[in-house]
Amino acid sequence: MKRRQFLKGMGLAGLGATLPFSLVEISFAMGTKPAEHESFTFAYISDSHLTHLGGTRFTRNFDQGLRKAVMEVNLMDPKPDFVVYGGDLAQLGKREELDHGLELLSALRPPIKWVIGEHDFYLDMGRYWEDKISPLHYSFDHKGVHFVVLNSILTYEDWIARWPTAEERMANMARLDNPHGSPFLVGEAQLRWLAEDLAKYDANVPVVVLSHSPLYKIFKPWNFWTDDAEQVQKLLQRFHRVTVLHGHVHQVLYNQIGNITFYAMMATAWPWPYPVSYVQKPNQVPKLTVFMNRADPFHERDGTGWDILDLDSGTITNHYQLWMNENRTVAFDFKLKHPVDLKYQDPDKRIPPQFHY
Amino acid sequence: MKRISVWLLLAALAVPAPGDEFTEEDLKRWKAEYMKVMERGEKLFHSPLGSNNVSCDQCHPNGANTHPETYPKFQKQLGKVATLREMINWCLQNPLEGKPLALDSDEMIALEAYIHWERRGVPLAPGKH
Numbered sequence: 001m002k003r004r005q006f007l008k009g010m011g012l013a014g015l016g017a018t019l020p021f022s023l024v025e026i027s028f029a030m031g032t033k034p035a036e037h038e039s040f041t042f043a044y045i046s047d048s049h050l051t052h053l054g055g056t057r058f059t060r061n062f063d064q065g066l067r068k069a070v071m072e073v074n075l076m077d078p079k080p081d082f083v084v085y086g087g088d089l090a091q092l093g094k095r096e097e098l099d100h101g102l103e104l105l106s107a108l109r110p111p112i113k114w115v116i117g118e119h120d121f122y123l124d125m126g127r128y129w130e131d132k133i134s135p136l137h138y139s140f141d142h143k144g145v146h147f148v149v150l151n152s153i154l155t156y157e158d159w160i161a162r163w164p165t166a167e168e169r170m171a172n173m174a175r176l177d178n179p180h181g182s183p184f185l186v187g188e189a190q191l192r193w194l195a196e197d198l199a200k201y202d203a204n205v206p207v208v209v210l211s212h213s214p215l216y217k218i219f220k221p222w223n224f225w226t227d228d229a230e231q232v233q234k235l236l237q238r239f240h241r242v243t244v245l246h247g248h249v250h251q252v253l254y255n256q257i258g259n260i261t262f263y264a265m266m267a268t269a270w271p272w273p274y275p276v277s278y279v280q281k282p283n284q285v286p287k288l289t290v291f292m293n294r295a296d297p298f299h300e301r302d303g304t305g306w307d308i309l310d311l312d313s314g315t316i317t318n319h320y321q322l323w324m325n326e327n328r329t330v331a332f333d334f335k336l337k338h339p340v341d342l343k344y345q346d347p348d349k350r351i352p353p354q355f356h357y
Numbered sequence: 358m359k360r361i362s363v364w365l366l367l368a369a370l371a372v373p374a375p376g377d378e379f380t381e382e383d384l385k386r387w388k389a390e391y392m393k394v395m396e397r398g399e400k401l402f403h404s405p406l407g408s409n410n411v412s413c414d415q416c417h418p419n420g421a422n423t424h425p426e427t428y429p430k431f432q433k434q435l436g437k438v439a440t441l442r443e444m445i446n447w448c449l450q451n452p453l454e455g456k457p458l459a460l461d462s463d464e465m466i467a468l469e470a471y472i473h474w475e476r477r478g479v480p481l482a483p484g485k486h
């Protein structure tokens with residue numbers, strides 16, 4: 001049993017809103033084995049899509065989302081050990097956008113672990129990110145858990161070569177529903193690196209993989225998809241406790257494939273629809289996911305937010321911080337061997353806004 | 358009474374009324390005209406139409422989550438039954454921080470043509486939320 005709490009809505013309190021501080025307490029065990037490592041908390045901020053308009057001007061809405069997340073993470077108590085930034089900091093990979101993002105994120109007190117997204121990458125193929133921000137793939141250990149960061153938004157060489165300018169390449173990758181898009185790849189070189197990296201670890205060591213795109217296949221027309229996902233999964237399956245945390249899809253989404261648990265993280269910029277809402281093409285949206293509420297466009301921050309992640313007994317409890325909705329908590333159920341929403345998993349408990357069409 | 362009997366007479370003579378006749382060619386041309394407007398709408402839908410470089414497809418890839426089959430419907434935020442075109446203008450003015458289009462403008466019709474095309478085959482559900 002453990003207790004954690006944090007304050008929600010401090011930022012709004014300053015604006016005179018009547019939001020009470022909401023206390024979240026986790027006290028479920030669900031048949032866990034004793035922790036094999038020291039439990040800890042980290043935060044995840046993702047998909048801010050900061051958009052440069054010229055000079056020092058940026059799209060207001062998206063700046064607001066990132067500022068709000070930074071402010072709230074700084075109010076977490078106990079403090080997170082680190083913050084993952086999940087990629088798509090920029091909208092069109094511009095230095096102005098990445099610099100602006102670094103400036104806004106410099107207000108964060110905990111250290112940042114960086115994951116690159118396609119919107120950060122395809123203008124200069126990740127050069128500025130690598131020079132100024134972070135390596136594109138790397139691994140680290142934290143309190144007995146092995147973390148692996150992958151650059152999962154690579155793609156095929158012939159697609160990269162087909163665009164006459166860097167700007168066209170970036171614009172075409174930035175358009176989600178682009179019929180001339182190209183699926184994401186981890187790629188041979190990184191797969192080899194991953195195999196070597198993981199070879200050093202015993203199967204009992206909890207592993208957390210951080211990638212921008214989902215490392216499984218959901219909907220190819222929108223690139224909710226990594227083409228060589230199965231090869232990554234194959235390298236991960238021998239571990240008993242594996243979780244993949246990804247950005248890119250801008251929605252509440254979770255899944256279980258064999259030993260691997262998958263969680264999507266919220267975006268601070270805007271929500272994407274679930275592929276089930278596009279009727280012209282079939283999708284493989286995980287049946288396990290209880291959808292987030294349909295977003296109300298009249299509330300600018302609806303359908304956006306960030307995540308608090310508790311790591312205990314090698315598995316993650318994911319607290320979706322939803323700015324205009326009730327927060328959601330999804331945790332691994334050791335009996336069912338997959339993640340469950342602690343309130344809404346039972347189909348009878350679901351509410352009308354969770355139905356998408 | 359007189360009018361009806363004239364109609365009956367015309368029908369009896371089996372004079373083809375030209376307005377009722379169309380050929381495969383006509384059907385092809387009409388579809389092509391629609392698709393031209395629809396494709397213009399697709400371009401507009403993927404272009405920054407306001408002042409902040411944001412385009413419709415950023416929240417609505419393939420027009421998803423626009424639900425054109427549900428209009429007109431009650432929009433609680435507007436406090437009235439609204440049309441799809443009014444909602445398009447709401448998006449242009451708010452998330453896109455731009456100016457509304459004339460409701461009968463070519464651009465508005467093109468946007469509507471694209472949104473409907475992406476939702477083809479879905480049964481009408483007027484008033485559904």
Ligand SMILES: [Fe+2]
Nearest residue numbers: 047088248249
């Ligand atoms: Fe994104």
Ligand SMILES: [Fe+2]
Nearest residue numbers: 088117118248
């Ligand atoms: Fe992305």
